[in-house]
Amino acid sequence: MNQGGTVGTLTRAGELFQIFRDGQPRTRAELVALTGLARSTVAARLDALTVLGLIGPAGEALSSGGRPASKVAFQPGSQVILGVDLGATHLLVGLTDLSGTMLAQRRVSAEIGLGPEAVLDLALRQAEELLAAAGRKPSELAGIGIGLPGPVEHASGKPANPPIMPGWDGFDVPGYIQRSYPTEVLVDNDVNIMSLGERAAFWPDADELLFVKVATGIGSGVICGGLLQRGADGTAGDLGHVRVQRGAGVFCRCGNEGCLEAIASGPAIARVLNDAGFAALTGEDVLALVRAGNVQAVQAIRQAGRDVGEVLATCVSMLNPQIIVIGGSLSLAGEHLLAGVREVVYSRSLPLATSRLQIVQSRAGAEAGVLGASRMVSDHVLSASMIDAALNSTASTD
Amino acid sequence: MNQGGTVGTLTRAGELFQIFRDGQPRTRAELVALTGLARSTVAARLDALTVLGLIGPAGEALSSGGRPASKVAFQPGSQVILGVDLGATHLLVGLTDLSGTMLAQRRVSAEIGLGPEAVLDLALRQAEELLAAAGRKPSELAGIGIGLPGPVEHASGKPANPPIMPGWDGFDVPGYIQRSYPTEVLVDNDVNIMSLGERAAFWPDADELLFVKVATGIGSGVICGGLLQRGADGTAGDLGHVRVQRGAGVFCRCGNEGCLEAIASGPAIARVLNDAGFAALTGEDVLALVRAGNVQAVQAIRQAGRDVGEVLATCVSMLNPQIIVIGGSLSLAGEHLLAGVREVVYSRSLPLATSRLQIVQSRAGAEAGVLGASRMVSDHVLSASMIDAALNSTASTD
Known part of the structure; x- marks a missing residue:
């Protein structure tokens, strides 16, 4: 086979693999029918993907007579991913397989203000223990995804002027x-990662999704056309500093x-x-009051929902999402926050843009960050071009 | 060559063609270096693209000795595209080549309310005359793009409850x-098409661009990640019905x-x-007053810019565009409208999101719709998959 043929086969193996990401086992005949490729071409590409461990045998198809056809499928357990979610006062590290299934996780307290080396060392220690407990070797890591509670220059993985992260500005997180x-390390801000x-x-299947975090800060992740949108400078989704009517006269940090x-x-x-005489200093105190049935607290959180809804109404007109997910600690107040959001969004938007719009509470909850960090890595390392690059480097070192 | 080999070659010709869309001529050796494909593979794919007329010879490379290498390049004149921009009271039909260069155009008066058959017949007559005058045959048409002044279901090309288009609701524009x-016919609303x-x-090179039309209506086209975003129901960009502070007590249609x-x-x-005593009934009257230096008219249009800016400030936080283009007839008022927009957007948005943001007047002006309709068609028919489909159908009828 000439060089072109080899490169062609390898190049297209990454594309062929994308078919398997839905987890369904398939026979060679099904792949031939699906792609229009020759049986020999499919076989060569499956061989290449098998060498990488990404696919493997998955039983036999029912046969109408003759030798049953063997099936192959994605092997998501062939490698693992570490997802790291750094918050203001805690960190969560999760170990997942390549399909994002959580294998194990650990949550520890950590003040982000201790600086990057102390906090990342703590995260690395959790990672080491998670890998050991799961019996996985560092060489089995496909990559590490990290979410930070502040703006990040995604291309370099460096925090960019993060307000609550002293010592982190410009720190080379991936390099550290x-x-x-020595694996792929991708970094983004926590809200982008939670939305993923x-x-x-x-x-x-939701290609148009907004994820809104309402907590100590307010921000969002914008998914349009199936892709997370970061904008020209990486600041897309920054809802927290949009001006709202009720904010007149209130100054922001x-x-x-x-x-x-x-x-x-x-x-x-x-x-x-607090000004009304209740013991409330933090969002957690507010939640406790809401859970205790405090009427003022319930009213305050519903009003916060209306304020968030005021901004989201514009976003609905602009982006026409099919789903808005409300997450972050204040979403744990349940229907009160959502009711306020829905009240304003549905009354202020055109009927066509809201006829099928769902506004729901986050289901991933506290795991959203770790799951998203894992997904950011798997989307990258399992892309057609990255798989082809891996195959080419394997071929060239043969 | 077996069937798989043939399909493989054809399939990848569409991808190889994408390299040529920048208009640069290239030698075979350059393409081999760029793609990693074998010289024989590149030759086969170039042959296939040549049969379609999409590429052709483009002179010779400078040689450092020996026989000079011949170059090939995109042949944008091999086919033509009709772009049709239907407005409330006029229609503009343009003939372009495959790269969007305008070859000829005609503008005629037409009331959209005359209904789809009368208006489309008028457009078809212009198209026929443009083709004849340019000496191009209908068989040379790669496709026809059409912009309508109301909501369109892009997948079917049918208007969807358009408010100012009696008789058009659900009309099968492509079929007509x-x-x-009998060629590709794509339809979208005018603002989406103007943004393209x-x-x-x-x-x-602007992958994050907002195009805002300020005219009889107000709307926008949202380009994120280099793609026009239509949203879940095709209503993305609908800025005109976002609520603004100064609108309290004013009812909308x-x-x-x-x-x-x-x-x-x-x-x-x-x-x-008009209420202030000036003879103004339409946007054109407003423009005439502004051009005559009427102070109240200038102030009114600057205030309109501030109102538009109030909504755009939220869009800037949400989408972090690198450029906002203000078009539509009121943008012809020049700096007055833009000054109002800039005043509010730059004062209300976070510095990071606006440090590189440009807010500019439309340069395409009245041609934006026709150019965008052409681009919508060329993006579709010159996509890798459409070229491969054309090659496969050529191959199968051999």
Whole structure:
């Protein structure tokens, strides 16, 4: 076979693999019918993918006579991914397979302000213990995904002027991690990653999805046309500093007046309740009051939902999503926050844009970040071009 | 060569062609270096593309000795595209080549309310005359793109409850056109198409672009990640019915209160000026007053810019575009409208999202629709999969 033939076969193996990502086992005959490729071509590509461990035998097809055809399928357990979700005061590390199934996870307290080396060392320690407990070797890692609670330059993986992360600005997170694990390391902000996790785990067919985090801060992840949109400078989804009507006269930590975050975040609601004489300093205190049935707390959180809804109404007109997922700690207040969001979005948007719109609470909950970090890595390493690159480097070192 | 080999060669010819869409001539050796394919594979694929007329000889490379290498390049003149821009009171038909270069155009008056058959017949007559004058045969048409002044179900090409288009709801526009020209016919709303045209002609590298039309109505086209986003129900970009602060108490033709369109569209500004005693009934009247230096008209249009900017500030936070293009008839008021938009967007958005943001007037102007309709067609018919389909059907009828 000439060089072109070999490269051709390898190049297209990555594309062929994409068919398997749905997890369905398939026979060679099915793949021939699906792709129009010759049986010999399919066989060569499956061989290449088998060498990488990405596919393997998966039983036999029912036969109407003669020798039953063997099936092959994606082997998501052939490698593992570490997903790391760093919050302001805790970190969560999860070990998943290539399809995003959570194998094990650990949550520990950690102040992000301790700086990158201390926090990342702590995360690496959890990772090491998770791998050991699962009996997986570092060489089986397909990659590591990391979510940070602040803006990140996605291409370099470096935090960019993060407000609550002293010492992290410009720190080479991938480089630091790769000293321990020389593998793919991808970094993004926590909300982008949560939106990937929520979609992968619960709404895989939703190509138009907004994920809104309402917690100490307010932000969102924007999925349009099936892809996470980061915008020209990586700031897409930054809802927290949109000006809202009720914010007139309220100053935000960003220096502007009337930002959504200044009136609808956990600390903002706590301040209002505190001023009204209730013991509330944080979002958690607000949740406790809501759970205890405190009427003012319920009203305050519903009003926060309306404020969020005011901004989302514009987003609905602009992006026409099919689903808006509300996550973050304040979404744990259940229907109160959602009711406020729905009240405003459905009354302010054109009927055509909301006729099929769902506004729901996050289902991934606290796992959204880790699942999304894993998905960010699998989308990258299982892409056609990355698989082909892996095959080419295998071929060239033969 | 076996069947699989043939299909493989054909399948990848569409991909190879994408390299040529930048218009640069290339030698076979350059293509081998660029793709990693064997020289014989490149030759076979170029042969296939040559049969379709999509590429052809383009001179010789400078040689450092020996026989000079011949170059091949995209032949955008091998086929033509008709772009049709239907407005409320006029229609514009343009003939372009495959790269979107305008070859000829005609503009005639036509009331959209005359209904689809009368208006489309008029457009078809212009098309026929344009083809004849350019000496091109209908068989040389790669496709026809059409923009309509109302919502369109893009997949079927049918208008969907268009407010200003009596008789058009659900009309099979592609089917009607294909009775005269059996070719690809794609339909979308005018603002989506204008955004494609503006980007193709003037901002080809801008993957994050908003195009805002301010005229009798207000709407926008949303380009994210290099792709036009239509949303879950095709309503993405519908800015005109977002509620704005200054709209309190003003009712919109959509039935809601406070819509942007109810206070910042051409008719809305005209009404305000009319109430102040000036002869203004339409957006054109407003423009005439602005051009005559009428202070109230200038102030009114600047305020409309601020109102548009109020909505765009949220869009900037959400989508982080690198460029916002303001088009539509009111943008002809020059800097006054833009000044209002800029004033609000730059003061209300986070510095990171606006540090590189440009807010500019449309350059494509009245041609944006026709250029975009052409681009919609060329993006479709020159896609890798459509070229491969054309090659496969050629191969199977051999």
